[in-house]
Structures are given as structure tokens and as C-alpha cells.
Amino acid sequence: MQTDPDIVVIGGGNAALCAAITAAEAGARVTILEAAPKPYRGGNSRHTRNFRCMHDGPLGPLIESYTEDEYFDDLMKVTGGKTDEFLARMVIRTSEECLPWMEAHGVRFQPSLSGTLSLARTNAFFLGGGKSLVNAYYRTADGLGVTANYEAPVTHLEMEDDRVVRVDYTSNGESKSLTPKAVIVASGGFQADTDWLARAWGPAARNFLIRGTPYNRGVVLSDLLDQGIEQVGDPTQCHAVAIDGRAPKFDGGIVTRLDCVPFSIVVNKNAERFYDEGEDVWPKRYAIWGRLVAAQPDQVGYAIIDSKAIDLFMPSVFPPIKADTLEELANKMGLPADRLSKTVSEFNSACGDVSRFHATELDGVATSGLTPAKTNWARPIDQPPYYGYSLRTGVTFTYLGLKVDERAQCAAGNRAISNLWAAGETMAGSILGQGYLAGFGMTIGTVFGRIAGKEAAAYAG
């Protein structure tokens, strides 16, 4: 008969692995229960690519320095102030010691990728991306004697008073249980449960695509919230961006992003424009376009460009729809051809002097007398062939989560749950109230994963 582990870690992504490794290094016997099969292990960490890291002078792949205050300011800008300053600053300060820890546990970094030079100072890129990080951590955990169970989704945590007494899960179709001394929840948000998303956001959410893992269904999150565990974050909100409309329903990841919007006009299915495509550079706008497209009929948009623009943005995974005339393009994309021609010709005649056009900065090349205006990069769409991409809303993560304190511990009311900790996306709402800062999710996961692992091991030992 198998003896129960000291600690059960629920989930198998970055935060879970950081927790498992830290706990195992402190001497605890750790079992990971990962819902996904082995090829899909790692949750959304599989799709990540970097780690935002404070540093006082060059560190690993990072150049110059990135101070706590600058980091915090960047965070405040994207969250509009919806940030727990105490926890956020703790995460930021701890990030610096995480990078060498990650390297010591097998993670390898590479210089900022082509097309991402703007992040070379702030974000350390994983060589090979998030799946290689996950692979390295599983190898390290395995070397420390951590047991990893795949296809082992947790169904219920049995609580008694202020502690978890049993973890129920299924494996090979059988119901099983473990009775560990401590439990760490690191199983992400609920975005892959379309029904829940539709209840929270509205029926339109059924047309959203999920950029990451299909296994983040929020089962453990909902089980704990139902039992009165303290929650945090807006339950109705998710982080959503505009992605290629042809992306798969789940797990499309990075390659489905579409960077052509600033150089295009975007129309809805009635071939009408609905927002300023040139409001700002794309990295600062892709998130609002997720919501803009979500508000259009059938939650779909269409970006139209001409041959002048085709080489101005990173290639997408799907080739654009191509046509020699706008009518042909409209037909191929299922748009009303006469309406599209009218929209384009109105746009073209509102364009002015384009001699100052500059693809990589706000060039002020704007339309005049058009509603909605296009305030940068507004050049007529008149040089065939024409190209079109469809756009849909792609959900990255949800904000609702478990509220934790600085020791990653969960609570019910104002009472701490004595043997329950949470790390990663499932508690990120404690810090990130809205918006998103590239690479910050991995930072939260690493910092809180390590804290949770340390605290749980101290409790269990």
C-alpha cells in the first residue's frame, strides 16, 4: 500500500513545479496531480515565453537595470491601480533572486527574440519557450523524488474546520483519494470551462477562443469557493486579446496572434469600421481589441490591408486571404462586397498626406472627417493584391481566484486555512486586478510557487 505524501500539489504548471521542487528540497515527500496527459502537462506555462524580472544591473540575459519602482509603475499603468501594492512589490523584489534560482533548477534563457527587442531589458526569455521550462522543472522534480501523476484531475478537497483533510481525484477512470498533511493549489483559472465563461461574461463568450490549455476548467477553484474559501478578482472578467479568427478553439498559443491591425482597417461582419485601428502601437492595444471584437455581431472582426502593408508585421500562422479586388476579397471572407467597397472608399478619401508614414512609431498619419477616425498609420487601401484576416476574441486567463496572504496561504472569512496554499494563475487576482503585464504571470507563479512550497514543507515537516 502506497503511503500518502506529505504534500499534494494540484496542477502541473510553473507555479506547481516551483512549489513541488521547493518543498521537496526542504525534505517533504511531494505528489503532483496534473489533470492533463503528459504531452499537455504544464497548463498555460507551456505557452509562455518569458519572465519579467527586476534587476539592479545586467542579470543573465537582461541588459541594463529595471528598478522596483519602474516595474511597479509599469504594473500600475496596465492595472489602472487595481493592484495590491504590498503583494505586488514583494513579487517584484523577489523576482531578482528567482532568475538565478530558475537557472539552478534547469531553466535556460536566451536573448530577446527577434521582433521583441522592446522587452530585452525587462523580460528574460526562456530558451525554447515555456514548455522547455516545464520540461526542465519536471526533470529536476523527478530527481528530487517528486511523484508526478498525469491525467489525474482533482475533483474535491474535503475540508474539516480549518484544514483540508482529503484530496479526491480520478485516475484511469477510478476515483482515488490522498490524505496529505498539506495541499498547494496551482491549477489555474476557469477559462476553459465555456459554460462558466458564458455565465460570467454573457452568451457571447461561447464564441471566444481559448488561447491556452483546455484543462484549466476551474474545478478546484469552484470547489473551494463553494466551501467558503476567500475569493479575489472580478468574477465576470477575463483577459482577452484579438487573435486570428481561424485559431483552434483551445491551445492556439502565441502563433495565433495577429499584429496587422494598426496597418489595416478593421470591419465587422457588416463591413463597417468600429474603432480607431491606429490609436497606439499594437503591444499597447491588442488587449482592448479582444473586447472590441467581443462587442461586435457574432464576436468577429475582419482586418483588411493592401500589398503596401503585408510585410510590416510579424507573419501569422495562417496565411491571409488574398484577392486582386476588394469585391473578390469580400466574397472570399463572406462580407457584403458593396458595403466593404463603400467603407474602403470612404476611408481612402479621408486619408491625407502619407509622406510621414512610419511603421514603428506613432506617425500621426491620420484620417480627417471620418468616424471613427484612424489616428496613425492611415494610408489608403488601394494597392492590390488585398489581404484579409479574420479576428476573434482569444481568452488568456480569468481574474477570479483564491485570495492569499504574503505567505501564499488561503483563508475562509478572516481565518487562515492551516494547510492550504495557492500559487500561480489561481491566486494572481490577489495582485493583478485587471489588465496584464507581459511576463508577470510567470513572475507571480515563480515567487508564490516557491513561497507556497516552503510554507507547506515547513508545516508538513
Next chain:
Amino acid sequence: MQAELINEARRQAEICNACRYCEGYCSVFPSLHAHRTFSDGDITQLANLCHNCRGCYYACQYTTPHEFNLNLPNALAEVRLDSWKALAWPRGFGALFDRSGMVIGAGLVVTFALLFALAQALRPESGAGFYAYMSHGLMVAIFTPAFLLPLAAIGVSLRHYWKMVGGGPLAISDVWAACKSAGRMKNLDGGHGDGCNFEDEDRFSQARRHFHQATLYGFLLCFAATSAGTIMHYLFGMEAPYGLFSLPKLLGVPGGILLCLGTAGLAWLKTKADRHLGAPEVWGGEMAFVLLLFAVSATGLALYAATGTAAVAWLLPIHLATVLTFFLLTPYSKMAHGFFRMAAVAKDAQELRLRGG
């Protein structure tokens, strides 16, 4: 070349180009990311630049069962093999790649029979060492064309390759860059220096890189030993056999040992690695080639050890048969990879130079 193999590699390259997570692993990705579209020549160049280190496969979030079904090392291995077949000269000889194992086996039997018969029929009246069994003149008559003709064939293939991938005039620096890259097996170091993935899924190790280095340097030492012997024979009238402290032996014995160890190691690793990340249909042929190289070095060492014994009578034709088979099949076996790889790495150096990278 086969359009469906190129098209599949192109489909995968376009997905990679939208992701770029693997940029730091090897030379393939910076080259790939410099393109927006991929001509058949571009894909062929990327295929020959790929060293099959497999880092990108194990790091990829889009491998099966994901619907994108990426397996870039396999797709490039298939195109690479197909390009060698299509570029083989004379035309039609490319088909030998598909039957490498059988061809190597048959080659050994035929060349052994031939050499043994010749050695018996034309046994010299006198001669020292192995020249007592086969005259220097006979060896030269057989091995000079057997060495030069395949090299000429490879030369023709490489010219066609260069044209196909759009190579321009080579600078000395391009060739030097290719030599440095091959000399260090830079493309098998994983970008982080931990080595490549091969024998144990996503674990990085230096095993394959080091065994390949031993094979490469062992081979070069053996080649240098033969060259030294040739020069000593013709320029200085110093004929074999040579003592242990002569140049041919000082180069050849360590070379033979390295080649033995390297090829044995590569063959062992090959049995552990996942065949589906290469070109699985030629796994056997590739293995036969590695074992042939092992046989070249092992029989060479055995021949030296047997100096002065009667075993030389049969060890000599065996060793010469392995060498002859190896030479003759150079353009139509796995050995071709060395030449195409050098061309691809030089082409890559040229591209980098022209991009100002």
C-alpha cells in the same frame, strides 16, 4: 524533389516563424526568422542546416497530439534526404540512399571478393609488411580512382546545391565560419552549451556531440595519416611499413581509436533515440553507415596489431574492402551529409554576412 515533403516542411516553418521560441537553439531558427516566405531552395537550405539536435521538438507546444502536429526535425530530415537523392550525380544514383544498408553489405562482399582475388592472383614476389600481400602499385591503381571519382561526383552535387539554394560567391570568412562551426559542433550545443536532446527525450547531454567529435576528428586523423604516408612515399622515398613513432602511425593509431569509439558511441545512441524525429525509413541505412565507419577503423587497428602474422593475408583485403566501400558510397550514403552540411553552414555564414548579422 518531392513537392509534398517540401510543402510539409514549409507548413511547419511558417508556424515556427510565427512563434520564434526556439530562436536560440541553433542556426536554423535565426535563418528561418529572416524569411517571410519560403522558396523550395530556402527550405532545402534550412533542411541541410539542421543538425537534428531535436531541441525544438521537445520544447514545442505544438507537437502531436496538438492539431498543428509539428515535428520540424523530422520534416527537415525528410527534405534533407530527398535533396541528397535529387542532387546525386550521376542521376539515378540517388536511389542508393533508399537501400543503404543492403548496398553497404553488398559493397563489402563484392569489394572483399575482388581484393582478395586480386591479392591472390597478383601476389608480389617481394615486399615488406602488407606490401608482401598486395603491391603498392595495385593499391594505387584501385584507390586513386575510387577516391577521386566519388569526390568529383560530390563536387557536381554541391554545385547544383549551391545553385538551388541561391548561394553567391563565397568569402574566405564564410568557409572559415563553416569550419569553426563544424569543428566545435556548435549546432549540437543547444545554444546554452548543455548539448542536445537525443538519447533520453528532453534531457540535454553532450553525448552525441562528443561522439560525433570523436568520429570527425578520428576520421580526419586517419585521413591525415594516409596523406602523410603518401607524401613520405612519393616525396621522400620512405615506404611502408612505418614504425609506431612515424607520422602515419602517430596520426593513424589515435585516429583509428577515436573513430572506433565515436562510431560505436553514435551507433549506441542511435538505438536509444526516437526514430520518428529523423527520417525513419533510412534508419537502418544510417546505422549501416555508422557501422561501416566503425569497421574501417576497427579493421585498420586490427591490421596494425596483426603486423607480421599470417592474419594479414585476410585482414588486409577486409580492411581495404571497408575503405573501398566507404569511398565508393561517399556520395550516396550518410557520408554525403558532411559535404552538404558544410555547404549549408557556409551558405548560412554568407547570409549572416549579407544581413549584417
